[in-house]
Amino acid sequence: MDRTSILSNEAGFLHIISNPKNNPILDQLDTQGSNFNNQPQSNNTSAASQSSDSVEASDAKWASKLLTECARALSDKDSTKIHHLLWMLNELASPYGDCDQKLASYFLQALVCKATDSGHRCHKTLISVAEKSHSFDSIRKLILKFQEVSPWTTFGHVASNGAILEALEGESKIHIVDISNTLCTQWPTLLEALATRADETPSLKLTIVVTTSIAKSVMKEIAPRMEKFARLMGVPFEFKVVSGLYRLGDLTKDGLGVQEDEALAVNCIGALRKVRVEERMDVIKMIQTLKPRVVTIVEEEADFSTNKNDFVKCFEECLRFYTAYFDMLEESFPTTSNEKLMLERECSRTMVRVLACDDESDHGGENERRERGIQWAERLRDSGFSSVGYSDDVIDDIKALLKRYRAGWSYISPPGSVYDSGIYLSWKEEPVVWCSVWKP
Amino acid sequence: MSHNPRYLQATHNFSLISPLLIHNHQIPQVIILNHHASNFRFPTRCANSTRPITCQSLHNFSCHFLLESFLPKVHILLIPFHFSPIMLHSLLPTLQHNPKASSSAMTSAGKRAVDVASPSVAEPSKRHRTHLSPVEKDLQSEEEGEDQLQAVAAGASAREDDDSTGLRLLGLLLQCAECVAMDNLDDAGQLLPEIAELSSPFGSSAQRVGAYFADALSARIISSYLSIYSPFSPLCKTHHQKLLNALQIFNSVTPLIKFSHFTANQAIQQALDGADHVHIIDLDIMQGLQWPGLFHILASKSRKVKSFRITGFGSSADLLKSTGQRLAEFATALNIPFEFQPIEGKIGNIKDLNQLNIKAGETIVVHWMHHCLYDVSGSDLGASRILTMLRPKLITIVEQDLSHGGSFLGRFVEALHYYSALFDALGDGLETESVERHTVEQQLFGCEIRNIVAVGGPKRTGEVKVERWEDELVRGGFRPVSLAGNPAAQANLLLGMFPWQGYTLVEEGGCLKLGWKDLPLLTASAWQPCE
Numbered sequence A: 001m002d003r004t005s006i007l008s009n010e011a012g013f014l015h016i017i018s019n020p021k022n023n024p025i026l027d028q029l030d031t032q033g034s035n036f037n038n039q040p041q042s043n044n045t046s047a048a049s050q051s052s053d054s055v056e057a058s059d060a061k062w063a064s065k066l067l068t069e070c071a072r073a074l075s076d077k078d079s080t081k082i083h084h085l086l087w088m089l090n091e092l093a094s095p096y097g098d099c100d101q102k103l104a105s106y107f108l109q110a111l112v113c114k115a116t117d118s119g120h121r122c123h124k125t126l127i128s129v130a131e132k133s134h135s136f137d138s139i140r141k142l143i144l145k146f147q148e149v150s151p152w153t154t155f156g157h158v159a160s161n162g163a164i165l166e167a168l169e170g171e172s173k174i175h176i177v178d179i180s181n182t183l184c185t186q187w188p189t190l191l192e193a194l195a196t197r198a199d200e201t202p203s204l205k206l207t208i209v210v211t212t213s214i215a216k217s218v219m220k221e222i223a224p225r226m227e228k229f230a231r232l233m234g235v236p237f238e239f240k241v242v243s244g245l246y247r248l249g250d251l252t253k254d255g256l257g258v259q260e261d262e263a264l265a266v267n268c269i270g271a272l273r274k275v276r277v278e279e280r281m282d283v284i285k286m287i288q289t290l291k292p293r294v295v296t297i298v299e300e301e302a303d304f305s306t307n308k309n310d311f312v313k314c315f316e317e318c319l320r321f322y323t324a325y326f327d328m329l330e331e332s333f334p335t336t337s338n339e340k341l342m343l344e345r346e347c348s349r350t351m352v353r354v355l356a357c358d359d360e361s362d363h364g365g366e367n368e369r370r371e372r373g374i375q376w377a378e379r380l381r382d383s384g385f386s387s388v389g390y391s392d393d394v395i396d397d398i399k400a401l402l403k404r405y406r407a408g409w410s411y412i413s414p415p416g417s418v419y420d421s422g423i424y425l426s427w428k429e430e431p432v433v434w435c436s437v438w439k440p
Numbered sequence B: 001m002s003h004n005p006r007y008l009q010a011t012h013n014f015s016l017i018s019p020l021l022i023h024n025h026q027i028p029q030v031i032i033l034n035h036h037a038s039n040f041r042f043p044t045r046c047a048n049s050t051r052p053i054t055c056q057s058l059h060n061f062s063c064h065f066l067l068e069s070f071l072p073k074v075h076i077l078l079i080p081f082h083f084s085p086i087m088l089h090s091l092l093p094t095l096q097h098n099p100k101a102s103s104s105a106m107t108s109a110g111k112r113a114v115d116v117a118s119p120s121v122a123e124p125s126k127r128h129r130t131h132l133s134p135v136e137k138d139l140q141s142e143e144e145g146e147d148q149l150q151a152v153a154a155g156a157s158a159r160e161d162d163d164s165t166g167l168r169l170l171g172l173l174l175q176c177a178e179c180v181a182m183d184n185l186d187d188a189g190q191l192l193p194e195i196a197e198l199s200s201p202f203g204s205s206a207q208r209v210g211a212y213f214a215d216a217l218s219a220r221i222i223s224s225y226l227s228i229y230s231p232f233s234p235l236c237k238t239h240h241q242k243l244l245n246a247l248q249i250f251n252s253v254t255p256l257i258k259f260s261h262f263t264a265n266q267a268i269q270q271a272l273d274g275a276d277h278v279h280i281i282d283l284d285i286m287q288g289l290q291w292p293g294l295f296h297i298l299a300s301k302s303r304k305v306k307s308f309r310i311t312g313f314g315s316s317a318d319l320l321k322s323t324g325q326r327l328a329e330f331a332t333a334l335n336i337p338f339e340f341q342p343i344e345g346k347i348g349n350i351k352d353l354n355q356l357n358i359k360a361g362e363t364i365v366v367h368w369m370h371h372c373l374y375d376v377s378g379s380d381l382g383a384s385r386i387l388t389m390l391r392p393k394l395i396t397i398v399e400q401d402l403s404h405g406g407s408f409l410g411r412f413v414e415a416l417h418y419y420s421a422l423f424d425a426l427g428d429g430l431e432t433e434s435v436e437r438h439t440v441e442q443q444l445f446g447c448e449i450r451n452i453v454a455v456g457g458p459k460r461t462g463e464v465k466v467e468r469w470e471d472e473l474v475r476g477g478f479r480p481v482s483l484a485g486n487p488a489a490q491a492n493l494l495l496g497m498f499p500w501q502g503y504t505l506v507e508e509g510g511c512l513k514l515g516w517k518d519l520p521l522l523t524a525s526a527w528q529p530c531e
Helices: A003-018 A024-038 A062-076 A079-092 A099-116 A119-133 A136-149 A154-167 A187-195 A213-233 A277-289 A311-332 A338-356 A373-382 A392-403 B018-022 B060-070 B085-097 B103-108 B134-154 B157-181 B185-198 B205-226 B237-253 B256-271 B291-299 B317-333 B380-390 B408-427 B435-453 B469-475 B486-497
Strands: A173-179 A203-210 A237-243 A263-269 A294-300 A386-388 A409-412 A423-427 A430-439 B007-010 B030-034 B040-046 B049-055 B075-079 B277-282 B307-314 B338-344 B363-369 B394-400 B478-481 B503-508 B511-516 B519-529
Touching: A062 A079, A062 A099, A062 A311, A079 A099, A079 B205, A099 A119, A099 A311, A099 A338, A099 B205, A119 A213, A119 A338, A119 B185, A136 A213, A136 A338, A154 A187, A154 A263, A154 A294, A154 A392, A154 A423, A154 A430, A173 A187, A187 A203, A187 A213, A203 A213, A213 A237, A277 A373, A294 A373, A311 A338, A311 A423, A311 A430, A373 A386, A373 A430, A392 A409, B157 B185, B157 B205, B157 B408, B185 B205, B205 B408, B205 B435, B237 B256, B237 B435, B256 B291, B256 B363, B256 B394, B256 B486, B256 B511, B256 B519, B277 B291, B291 B307, B291 B317, B307 B317, B317 B338, B363 B380, B380 B469, B394 B469, B408 B435, B408 B511, B408 B519, B469 B478, B486 B503, B486 B511, B486 B519
Parallel strands: A173 A203, A173 A263, A203 A237, A263 A294, B007 B030, B030 B075, B277 B307, B277 B363, B307 B338, B363 B394
Antiparallel strands: A294 A430, A386 A430, A409 A423, A423 A430, B040 B049, B394 B519, B478 B519, B503 B511, B511 B519
């Protein structure tokens, strides 16, 4: 065939490529293609499926089912089943895929650590690697981005700031002991509120107690920033960092620099869960000895403590909580977000810690055994604290905050009951973060 | 010269990475590779000792490319001979002023020109001392060379962070792969968290490659611990849909699939010239996207075929059914008498030609597009046997330029080069945050990388694998049909039509190779039985 005839034969062919829209046949193909993709899922019951389990990998939420079965098998020490399920999970998991694949991937890591008794070593490596790679800039960027897309942390900030400001109304010397790892992202709005108070601006002393090694390494960058901001706001300001990494219970009034003429507020964000379970009452008692006017507590709503000796129950609770968390991350961040990836990796460290490490050996204070609000409330009440409700103004602030974020978020205020206190942030009707206010 | 970290000369006697590791991670601005150095040694630090990793069969081009993608800001010169240090000094300033001057030496070696950037800071003033003796003159030019190099280096410290991450990632990946190759799963597992932390599927090309290879290594380590190596199959409907969706996106942003379809269809339509009864056997039909193009070619011919059958192999009966229906509708619209025969299974497991239902008088064409998403042949030797027994008029094959057998480390390093190029190609024109890009990378490349790194390679079995189908087909009594001519023309037109720069097309021995910046990605070839 000579070249001209080739070209003329191909002219029609090439026409399709350069003008796909003009070709009705290709249009058909395209729509059929998309129809195919939109076909409803039917359960894959083909006999060719290798799995002898009742779970089909085409099920939605397959990860949850496979993971739970695997946890049970581990607890029963059913070696064949364990291997089979780990194999399935390994084949299907991916830390970069959809929610099911991610949960499968990170929980698989914890399960394999449990099965091979290598939880401690794995956790240690994960922590040290994260510490090395995180810088002040990267952590700050992460926290700010998270606050931008989700009220997970800002909810607690707004509620606590509101409660603190109201409790310390009229005071001229305020001292806030902040036991948290929020890198002071809570305080700018408080400083602003203090600066714009109708009466004379009080002085603020901020003592930060950090509880993770990662946060500790970046605190020195925070001080100048906070001082500068306070100067801008015109608030007389003092800033100090105390490391309470290992023994929060050993902190003292003197150690924290609490003076008699100060109005003290203690702010605990995600700090109590870092304390070893046996020492938690000691820490709460320590807070009592500081004689604060108000104590604000924020914790994630999950129970990894009660069942720490029952692997399956602990696993199921972990799975429940992180399924909600990953789902929230997936819907809050864009698909290709590095910040979301960092947060997911942080969860993976907790999963290994809670599921594959026993508590006996000291971990440098990186405990992660959460308790539910109702459990913390009992502890606080037993130590002599009484709960304080949130005022209407603070509730209004909360409502306004939640409006800034996408749908799915709400707050739950349990009806006045002896056993429950505080309010909950909820994601898709499930309570996820608990905030409360206490006075001695 | 060898202790000057600013530029390195690597030959088969020099280590490439060791000076970098030893000299406080300083990144050279120029790495000069010896054309004949086919055996690079990558020393790594392993618990206070330095042990080399030997990477066999590293193609110079691909090594060049690998370094480029991990160290994008480093200039790499390929030189044909072992240049002495003094000559190097005098060569570099010349290049910086006049890149063309020595290019003839290099083009004669068949290498493409790489631009050496001019220094970004002001050049230090040159000292002119005309009364110097020749030796002193040489030394003076050496000094000047150093000064200018340092000027280039000084202006580039900001770029070093990216480069040092890329380099560290590369080093760690190779170290981990070496541990796996030596069955040292414990140490390999300990390296993975750091590799994962340095990499991200949403970062630079190097970080993405790192992310998926790290995940693949992790999966392999777990499956080795479990001693279960088979893949999870068959893929259920949801997974199939996701895969097909990703393939559609891939098809729209790169020319690889179209290249395979077009070149094969051209070769096929030539072989079908004058045929009345056509039987196409597609060893992995998926959605059958290739065939409407061929329908159209046949429909536009003056002489119409009397029958046209396609036998499609696949793993899902549902998918085969819908593919068949779609193709039938397409054929009807073009008035082609069409019949579809689905076979749920793999060609290598066919024991008896009768299963293929060959009718007398048919012109048979077999088509196979290779990939690493799942095993297609079942048994390579079985497939080869069937092809030999069948003696079709034409076999069209599109292979990836990756070896599927061989040692784990060799496979790993080759795949690292290959996917570095592919990730780069995909990133060309698609932004970092592109969800489409992520879908293709995670669903397709990630899946392939996992299979390649897995025990047993993409076939996931210990079965004998055919290393190169070219050789196997020759053994089976076939000889190549040249694709120079119409198929090459078609491929050229295709590349010209799409906006991508960077894809290269080479015709070599009758095969067509599509590559990304000279790294071959796909090789299309056609075969007919010897008389």
